[in-house]
Amino acid sequence: MATDTHRQDVHDHLRRGSVLHVSGDLEGACGEYQAAIDADASAAVAWNNLGFARAQQGQLDEAVRLYERALEIEPDRSMAHANLGLAHVARGDVASGLERLRHAVTIDPRNTLALGNLGRLLLSTGQLDAAEQAFRSAVDQSPPNVDLRVALAVTLACRRRLREAEAELRRALDDSPDHPRAWAQLGIVLLVSHDLGSACEAFRRALAITPEDASTRHHLATALLARGQRVAAEQELNRILGFHPGHVAALVDLAVLALARNDAASALGLLDRVRSTETSPRAEFYRAMAFRSAGRHDDAEALLRSLAADPGSYGQRATQALGRRQPPPS
Numbered sequence: 001m002a003t004d005t006h007r008q009d010v011h012d013h014l015r016r017g018s019v020l021h022v023s024g025d026l027e028g029a030c031g032e033y034q035a036a037i038d039a040d041a042s043a044a045v046a047w048n049n050l051g052f053a054r055a056q057q058g059q060l061d062e063a064v065r066l067y068e069r070a071l072e073i074e075p076d077r078s079m080a081h082a083n084l085g086l087a088h089v090a091r092g093d094v095a096s097g098l099e100r101l102r103h104a105v106t107i108d109p110r111n112t113l114a115l116g117n118l119g120r121l122l123l124s125t126g127q128l129d130a131a132e133q134a135f136r137s138a139v140d141q142s143p144p145n146v147d148l149r150v151a152l153a154v155t156l157a158c159r160r161r162l163r164e165a166e167a168e169l170r171r172a173l174d175d176s177p178d179h180p181r182a183w184a185q186l187g188i189v190l191l192v193s194h195d196l197g198s199a200c201e202a203f204r205r206a207l208a209i210t211p212e213d214a215s216t217r218h219h220l221a222t223a224l225l226a227r228g229q230r231v232a233a234e235q236e237l238n239r240i241l242g243f244h245p246g247h248v249a250a251l252v253d254l255a256v257l258a259l260a261r262n263d264a265a266s267a268l269g270l271l272d273r274v275r276s277t278e279t280s281p282r283a284e285f286y287r288a289m290a291f292r293s294a295g296r297h298d299d300a301e302a303l304l305r306s307l308a309a310d311p312g313s314y315g316q317r318a319t320q321a322l323g324r325r326q327p328p329p330s
Contacts, residue, residue, distance in 0.1 A: 009039040014046060026053050044074035048083060055087050063087045078108035086117060097121060105134070112138045116148050123155055131155045146176040150185055157189050165189045180209040184216040191223050199223045212243045218250060230257060246277045255286050264293035281307060281314035288321070 017032030030053050036046035051066030067084040070077060085100030098121060104114040119134035135152035142148060153168035169186040172179060187202035203220035207213060217240050224233035234257055240250040251270045258267040267290040274283040284307055291300035307318035 007040065010036045010043050010046065013039065014043075014049065017046075017049060021049070021053060026057055029053050030057075042073055044070040044077050044080065047073065048077060048080040051080075051087075052083055055083070055090070060087050060091050064091075076107050078104045078111045078114060081107065082111065082114035082117060085114075085121075089121060094121070094125060098125075105137075109137070110141055112142045112145065112148070115141075116145075116151065119148075119151060119155070123151070123158070128155060128159050132159070144175055146172045146179050146182060149175075150179075150182050153185055153189070157185075157192070162189055162193050166193070178209055180206040180213065180216070183209070184213070184219070187216070187219055187223070191219065191226070196223050196227045200227070214240045214244045214247050214250070218247075218253075221250075221253065225253075230260075233257070246273070248274050248277060248280055248283065252280065252283045252286060255283070255290070259286065259289055259293060262293065264290045268294070281310055281312055285314045285317055285321075288318070 013032045013036035017029045017036065020026075020032060021029035030050060033046050033050035033053065036043055037050065040046075047066050047070035051063040051070065054060075054066060055063035064084065064087050067080050067087060070080040071084070074080070081100045082104035085097040085104065087097075088094075088100060089097035098118070101114055101118040101121060105111055105118060108114070115134050115138035119131045119138065122128075122131035122134060132152065132155045135148060135155055138148045139145065139152055149168050149172040153165040153172070156162075156165035156168065166186065166189050169182055169189065172182045173186070176182065183202050183206035187199045187206065190196075190199035190202055193199075200220060200223045203216055203223065206216045207220065210216070217236050221233040221236040221240075224230075224236065234254065237250045237254050237257075240247050241254075244250070251274045255267040255270040255274075258264075258270065267286065271283050271287045271290065274280055275287075284303060288300045288303040288307065291297070291303065301322070304318045304322050308315055308322065310318070
């Protein structure tokens with residue numbers, strides 16, 4: 001049995017470990033957590049914290065072992081179940097991860113961290129009803145948590161309940177006006193709702209805070225294109241390349257815009273840059289269109305025939321393109 005002195009030692013090691021952990025010194029934190037275990041092997045929180053630090057270091061098997069030890073000592077420690085669930089997911093076992101996270105929130109329905117992680121996992125696996133329920137429970141318990149409210153809004157948007165999603169995002173921004181992800185997600189909801197002007201404004205508000213966010217800037221370019229503002233869209237796509245020179249979607253979009261103005265040489269140059277990064281069916285389709293535009297019909301036909309074997313949407317488009325001269329860019 002731990003004495004009062006041992007308990008104080010455990011408390012001191014846990015406190016020092018937490019400070020080191022938050023500061024990013026994972027190895028130092030692990031040393032303090034292990035010292036807490038050495039002082040009192042029944043300290044479940046120390047086993048759990050050591051497991052969390054090891055998981056952050058990528059030592060997932062060791063993390064699982066440590067979480068399981070914490071649960072042998074204290075079977076109803078909700079956070080250990082939640083952390084064990086995340087470790088299972090990181091190892092590719094989503095079913096076990098869901099089981100543990102559900103158990104964590106059954107033990108402690110007020111564990112907002114577990115509820116949030118459960119909601120994200122349910123959302124990623126397409127279980128939208130259950131994801132919404134998890135996020136609503138978390139938001140009800142922690143209304144100022146903007147990240148949870150944004151996650152709830154994303155879930156509502158996935159369910160095509162766009163007005164509700166917009167309302168949640170505006171509530172989040174009332175609480176945190178400088179939250180870039182909330183602005184970005186609001187822009188996406190407005191874009192899908194065809195409120196293009198408001199979408200552009202929301203994306204610009206997000207980019208004023210995080211100007212190097214390629215995803216948000218790409219969404220802004222998409223909204224500008226939908227408004228017919230090709231020059232402005234091209235400027236935004238080039239800004240993405242200034243931050244991220246190999247950004248595939250921006251390179252392909254610029255190539256499509258070059259094709260739209262019959263500049264096959266520029267389009268091929270951009271698509272060559274994509275090829276140096278990855279193989280993209282969309283990029284290869286427009287490479288074939290650029291070959292056609294440049295009069296290289298044999299090259300275009302060969303590439304389209306190769307693409308036609310792909311089961312995805314660009315394989316279908318390649319099959320259709322083989323029977324006609326050139327489809328409109330999109």
